[in-house]
Amino acid sequence: MLKFEHVTKVYGGKKALNDLSISFQSGHVYALVGPNGSGKSTMMKAAAGLVKVNTGSVTYQDMPIGVESKKHISYMSTEPFYYDYMKIRDVGQFYADFFEDFDESRFASLLQFMQLTPDLKVKALSSGMAAKLKIAATLSRNAEVCMLDEPLNGIDLIGRDQIIQSILRAANPNATILISSHLFDELEPIVDHIVMMANGSLVLEGELEEIRTRYGKSISDLYREYFSGVSQPAFPQNPPVNPTV
Numbered sequence: 694m695l696k697f698e699h700v701t702k703v704y705g706g707k708k709a710l711n712d713l714s715i716s717f718q719s720g721h722v723y724a725l726v727g728p729n730g731s732g733k734s735t736m737m738k739a740a741a742g743l744v745k746v747n748t749g750s751v752t753y754q755d756m757p758i759g760v761e762s763k764k765h766i767s768y769m770s771t772e773p774f775y776y777d778y779m780k781i782r783d784v785g786q787f788y789a790d791f792f793e794d795f796d797e798s799r800f801a802s803l804l805q806f807m808q809l810t811p812d813l814k815v816k817a818l819s820s821g822m823a824a825k826l827k828i829a830a831t832l833s834r835n836a837e838v839c840m841l842d843e844p845l846n847g848i849d850l851i852g853r854d855q856i857i858q859s860i861l862r863a864a865n866p867n868a869t870i871l872i873s874s875h876l877f878d879e880l881e882p883i884v885d886h887i888v889m890m891a892n893g894s895l896v897l898e899g900e901l902e903e904i905r906t907r908y909g910k911s912i913s914d915l916y917r918e919y920f921s922g923v924s925q926p927a928f929p930q931n932p933p934v935n936p937t938v
């Protein structure tokens with residue numbers, strides 16, 4: 694279980710995470726949604742050990758995030774992180790050298806599925822192709838927790854379908870998968886839990902079907918109502934936040 698307990702992260706006086714408590718269980722796919730700057734990336738970076746929190750704790754299987762947890766947690770950031778001189782096959786080798794759980798045959802098959810050839814140079818890739826490469830590499834780790842930050846960003850419609858299919862193909866049924874996205878409708882077929890954030894805190898989280906039934910609305914409608922400020926959604930009066938999903 695990946696667990697955040699009363700986690701606060703402050704950047705220059707601004708709270709990116711504000712007393713955040715939540716647990717992520719294995720075998721579930723979580724959609725992280727919320728407006729720009731609501732703390733989704735900071736939460737994932739804290740779990741990946743890339744951001745040190747100010748107060749509270751982040752643990753994986755009761756271990757603090759550190760060298761051991763990094764063996765089990767894969768994270769794809771929004772930033773590009775390959776060297777221009779590399780070819781796609783070098784990216785696979787780079788991952789294989791770094792991560793014991795990297796599955797080279799899965800990488801080859803995801804590349805083929807995404808129509809990326811191993812001898813293409815990273816610097817020659819379009820931004821959408823580079824994004825697919827990042828996703829293929831991240832999904833090729835047999836990690837227990839897989840976190841994808843904005844995997845659908847900047848990808849054309851067919852590419853987004855390929856990515857959704859790749860997540861379905863590659864995902865270990867016992868893994869914990871966290872996916873942040875502003876394109877919730879496209880993620881909806883593969884996620885079973887929703888985590889909605891604002892200002893570094895949870896505003897709504899739980900099982901997708903249960904939330905839809907509870908409010909009688911789609912997640913997109915709840916999101917619009919909450920963040921547009923036009924109408925008052927039901928959930929602020931009836932806070933559903935439950936620290937153990």
Ligand SMILES: Nc1ncnc2c1ncn2[C@@H]1O[C@H](COP(=O)(O)OP(=O)(O)OP(=O)(O)O)[C@@H](O)[C@H]1O
Pocket residue numbers: 704705707708709727728729730731732733734735736
């Ligand atoms: N390295 C940093 N230095 C200073 N402030 C930061 C840094 N990283 C994030 N922040 C701030 O922390 C807050 C949360 O940012 P974060 O990137 O976690 O949000 P997000 O929900 O992922 O946003 P988006 O949907 O735009 O990706 C924002 O106010 C952001 O400006």
